[in-house]
Amino acid sequence: RAKRSEDEHCLFFSQEMNAEAAARLSLEGDLRRALQLGDQLAVHFQVQYDLRSGQPSGAEALVRWTHPGLGPIPASTIVGVAEDSDLIHDLGDWVLRTALAHYANWRARGCGRLLIAVNISAVQFRKAGLVERVIALLAEHRVPPADLELELTESILMQDVDHAIRLLEAFSHAGIRLAIDDFGTGYSSLNYLKRFRVDRLKVDQSFVRNVTENGNDAVITRAIINLGHSLGLEVIAEGVETDAQYAYLGSVGCDAVQGFLLARPEPAEKVLNTLLGHSVAS
Numbered sequence: 001r002a003k004r005s006e007d008e009h010c011l012f013f014s015q016e017m018n019a020e021a022a023a024r025l026s027l028e029g030d031l032r033r034a035l036q037l038g039d040q041l042a043v044h045f046q047v048q049y050d051l052r053s054g055q056p057s058g059a060e061a062l063v064r065w066t067h068p069g070l071g072p073i074p075a076s077t078i079v080g081v082a083e084d085s086d087l088i089h090d091l092g093d094w095v096l097r098t099a100l101a102h103y104a105n106w107r108a109r110g111c112g113r114l115l116i117a118v119n120i121s122a123v124q125f126r127k128a129g130l131v132e133r134v135i136a137l138l139a140e141h142r143v144p145p146a147d148l149e150l151e152l153t154e155s156i157l158m159q160d161v162d163h164a165i166r167l168l169e170a171f172s173h174a175g176i177r178l179a180i181d182d183f184g185t186g187y188s189s190l191n192y193l194k195r196f197r198v199d200r201l202k203v204d205q206s207f208v209r210n211v212t213e214n215g216n217d218a219v220i221t222r223a224i225i226n227l228g229h230s231l232g233l234e235v236i237a238e239g240v241e242t243d244a245q246y247a248y249l250g251s252v253g254c255d256a257v258q259g260f261l262l263a264r265p266e267p268a269e270k271v272l273n274t275l276l277g278h279s280v281a282s
């Protein structure tokens with residue numbers, strides 16, 4: 001139990017720090033152990049739907065961690081803790097590998113082809129060798145590159161535009177799809193957008209939330225959809241919670257939707273049942 005006393009030692013010396021920093025320090029150690037053990041971590045999936053056919057078209061992989069003492073830890077906290085340490089690379093690889101393994105299993109059990117969306121963090125994106133690792137993992141799980149979509153935020157892309165352009169080229173050369181997540185909340189310049197080789201824009205949920213009540217959010221949502229289509233990109237809206245939002249997005253030509261109205265993020269086994277139910281019904 002040397003590890004445990006080491007942690008207590010750390011906590012003892014952190015008394016002068018603020019509580020949040022101390023909590024982070026111990027979460028970091030706990031996450032490191034969780035990655036070694038594996039069983040506290042999971043990848044859940046939220047199904048995405050094509051707006052025209054109403055059929056499932058993809059699923060976003062979202063990391064989940066049930067801490068033995070604290071219970072479920074929010075994904076944004078997990079990623080924050082991992083990014084502040086070197087853990088994000090192991091975590092990112094683990095999420096990718098686990099998501100692809102689940103998808104390969106779904107396919108083997110009769111599920112049709114889907115887009116599997118995986119979030120990539122800023123730190124992961126900056127480190128050399130990401131493209132090669134993703135390609136190797138796809139080959140390992142025999143998943144076609146075209147079935148994987150990596151989600152990047154505008155701020156990740158704008159941090160180092162030349163690096164981003166090169167990496168996006170490499171991914172798209174390998175046949176891997178790319179999406180800009182939380183679109184509209186960052187600082188991407190339209191001038192760069194045309195140079196970023198991406199396939200899809202993901203309208204941020206902050207616009208979708210009030211799309212039927214707030215005129216400005218409706219205008220912005222329509223503008224993103226039109227901008228995307230003009231650039232030859234698909235557009236998906238996230239955070240769809242009501243029938244009215246769903247109907248509105250359909251009426252303005254959005255291509256796909258994701259949100260609690262249609263499906264919550266759920267364990268892989270549950271998602272497979274939903275998906276197989278769908279393909280039987282169709």
Ligand code: C2E
Nearest residue numbers: 062063075076079095119120121239240241259260261265
């Ligand atoms: P995101 O990529 O924008 O993911 C969408 C988030 O919105 C998810 O939260 C999802 O559960 C939530 N969501 C989906 N539909 C609705 C809805 O209708 N209403 C509302 N209010 N929320 C909805 P989650 O799982 O807590 O993840 C939060 C963020 O953490 C993600 O935002 C993403 O930035 C990050 N994240 C999650 N998993 C991973 C991961 O494996 N790797 C990395 N790098 N980041 C991840």
Ligand code: MG
Nearest residue numbers: 060119151181
């Ligand atoms: Mg995402």
Ligand code: MG
Nearest residue numbers: 181182202238
């Ligand atoms: Mg998002």
Ligand code: MG
Nearest residue numbers: 181182204205
């Ligand atoms: Mg987000």
